[in-house]
Amino acid sequence: MRRLMIGVLPVLAILALPVFGAASPHFIGSPAISKDLVNGLSVSWKVAGQGSFTSAAFLTASTVTANYVCVNNGSNTAPGQPLVLSNVVGPTTNIPAANGQITFTVGIPPPATPSASTECPSHHEGQSQWTVMLTSLTFSDVTLHIQQGGQDVLTANLGTIDP
Numbered sequence: 731m732r733r734l735m736i737g738v739l740p741v742l743a744i745l746a747l748p749v750f751g752a753a754s755p756h757f758i759g760s761p762a763i764s765k766d767l768v769n770g771l772s773v774s775w776k777v778a779g780q781g782s783f784t785s786a787a788f789l790t791a792s793t794v795t796a797n798y799v800c801v802n803n804g805s806n807t808a809p810g811q812p813l814v815l816s817n818v819v820g821p822t823t824n825i826p827a828a829n830g831q832i833t834f835t836v837g838i839p840p841p842a843t844p845s846a847s848t849e850c851p852s853h854h855e856g857q858s859q860w861t862v863m864l865t866s867l868t869f870s871d872v873t874l875h876i877q878q879g880g881q882d883v884l885t886a887n888l889g890t891i892d893p
Contacts (some may be wrong), residue, residue: 755779755876755884758831765891767864771820772837773874773888780827783878787834789888790818792871800850800860807853810849811864813841818869836874840867868892 755777762774773789798810820838843862848858869891876884 732845741770743828757884757886761874761886761888763888763891765785765867765869765893767840767867770837770839770867771869771872771891773836774833775832775874775886777876777884778829778831778869780830780876780878780883782826782830784813784826785832785883786822786824786875786877786880787836788822788875788877789836789838790875791818791820791838791869792816793868794818794838794841794866795868795870797866798844798849798862799865800846801863802859802861808851808860810844815841832876838869838872840864866893 744827751866758776758778760775763770771789771791777785794815796813796815798813800808800810802808818838820836823834823836825832825834843864845862846862849862872888872891874888875882
């Protein structure tokens, strides 16, 4: 039984390497962060020390606040209601490592535009004379996650991204 345990332990250690293979993951340089009303939030960065394993990257935000106004045909505006989403997770990007490094861009898109019929002043003959226009986006408590095997191996707190 003792010989079996001695023979099994090294095999288990080798099998565990893909999950815990990143020796010392770290960011290289500073992130490129951009935000606009069409694409939402975007972060590009480079990470080294990833080993030869595919990594997953994504952003989370505790809240995303989108402010809208209603605009009529005469270009007059009426205040809309802010839309606040909680515990937002952006799409995951899977990145194969090249020489232990990954370069990536991840993001959180803006929320879907609400309907003018529910957000804007009264309608004329069942038709809304208003359109809804996004005026600002705020991403609060943004965190970048780098994962291997479904576990965070590196995170970066990016704080609040506001104009």
